[in-house]
Structure formats: structure tokens, C-alpha cells
Amino acid sequence: xxxxxxxxxxxxxxxxxxxxxxxxxxxxxxxxxxxxxxxxxxxxxxxxxxxxxxxxxxxxxxxxxxxxxxxxxxxxxxxxxxxxxxxxxxxxxxxxxxxxxxxxxxxxxxxxxxxxxxxxxxxxxxxxx
Ligand code: HEC
Numbered sequence: 059x060x061x062x063x064x065x066x067x068x069x070x071x072x073x074x075x076x077x078x079x080x081x082x083x084x085x086x087x088x089x090x091x092x093x094x095x096x097x098x099x100x101x102x103x104x105x106x107x108x109x110x111x112x113x114x115x116x117x118x119x120x121x122x123x124x125x126x127x128x129x130x131x132x133x134x135x136x137x138x139x140x141x142x143x144x145x146x147x148x149x150x151x152x153x154x155x156x157x158x159x160x161x162x163x164x165x166x167x168x169x170x171x172x173x174x175x176x177x178x179x180x181x182x183x184x185x186x187x
Contacts, residue, residue: 096172100180103173108165110177113158116184122159123151129185139181143174 104110113121114128123131131151132139141147145163149156166174 096176096179097183099173100176100178100183103169103177104180108162108169108177110162116187122155125181125185127151129182139178140171140174143169143177 104114114123114125116125118124119127128151131137135150137150138147142149143166145166149159169177
């Protein structure tokens with residue numbers, strides 16, 4: 059009888075440990091999601107891999123229109139930024155100099171949807187400040 063009691067206590071301790079471990083795993087997954095902040099990822103891509111910063115400043119027009127202008131025009135005209143970045147929608151900000159922007163589709167085509175959405179999140183963030 060004692061053995062059975064001891065065994066069942068041991069079992070319940072084991073089960074308790076197991077469920078505690080599961081909880082911890084869920085917490086870790088939770089923080090991973092927080093780390094993938096789209097604005098932070100967008101900033102990295104805008105200044106790094108995408109080299110968008112070479113032609114787009116936040117407030118002033120350089121080779122390309124400022125991010126502020128792009129965001130304002132897309133907001134006003136209810137444009138589809140994701141569609142533009144995927145080469146599915148025509149330019150609406152400065153179509154006359156689209157030839158220059160068009161060269162960027164080579165790099166933009168290598169971006170996943172999630173990365174394009176991150177770029178947009180970042181542009182909206184800095185363009186509205
Ligand atoms: C070599 C210079 C250059 C680089 C690099 C560049 N752009 Fe542009 N971009 C332009 C020019 C010029 C325009 C204006 C033409 C136009 O509106 O399409 C433009 C326009 C745009 C527009 C407005 C499009 C519209 O509707 O008219 C968006 C959005 C944009 N760029 C995003 C980006 C992003 C994101 C990157 C980085 C992946 C990038 N650009 C890199 C030159 C550049």
C-alpha cells in the first residue's frame with residue numbers, strides 16, 4: 059500500500075513538472091514575437107538591404123520624394139503601398155521619374171510579404187512624425 063501511495067505521489071510530481079515546462083515554453087515564444095517588431099525590421103531593411111535611404115529622406119526630396127510626401131499622398135489617395143512595392147500598382151507620387159524607382163524592383167522582389175509590410179510600417183511611422 060505504501061508503495062502505491064509513493065508511486066502516485068511521484069507520478070503527480072512528474073505531471074506537475076511537465077505542465078510547468080510547457081508553460082515556460084509558451085512564455086519564450088511570446089517574447090520572440092515581441093522581438094519581431096515590424097517597425098524595427100522595416101528600419102533595418104530601409105537603411106540596409108533595401109538601400110531606400112539612398113534616395114528617400116524623411117523630410118526632404120532628394121533623388122526620390124521624401125517619405126513624408128509618399129505617406130501623405132498614399133493616405134490622401136488611399137493608395138495601395140503594398141501593391142506598388144510588389145509591382146502590381148502604378149506609381150501615384152511622381153510617375154514622371156518612375157524609371158529610377160523601377161530599378162529597385164530587382165531587390166524588392168526578393169523581399170517576403172512580411173518584409174514589405176515591415177517597410178511600410180516603418181515608412182508610415184517616420185512619415186507621420
Ligand atoms: C535610386 C534611387 C531610389 C532608391 C534606391 C529607392 N527609390 Fe523609391 N523612388 C525613387 C524615385 C525617383 C521615386 C519617384 C518616382 C515614383 O513615384 O515612382 C520613388 C518613389 C517611391 C515610392 C512612391 C511610388 C509612387 O506611388 O509614386 C515609394 C513607395 C518608394 N519609392 C519606396 C521605395 C522603397 C521602399 C525603397 C527601398 C527598397 C526605395 N523606394 C528605393 C527613387 C529611389
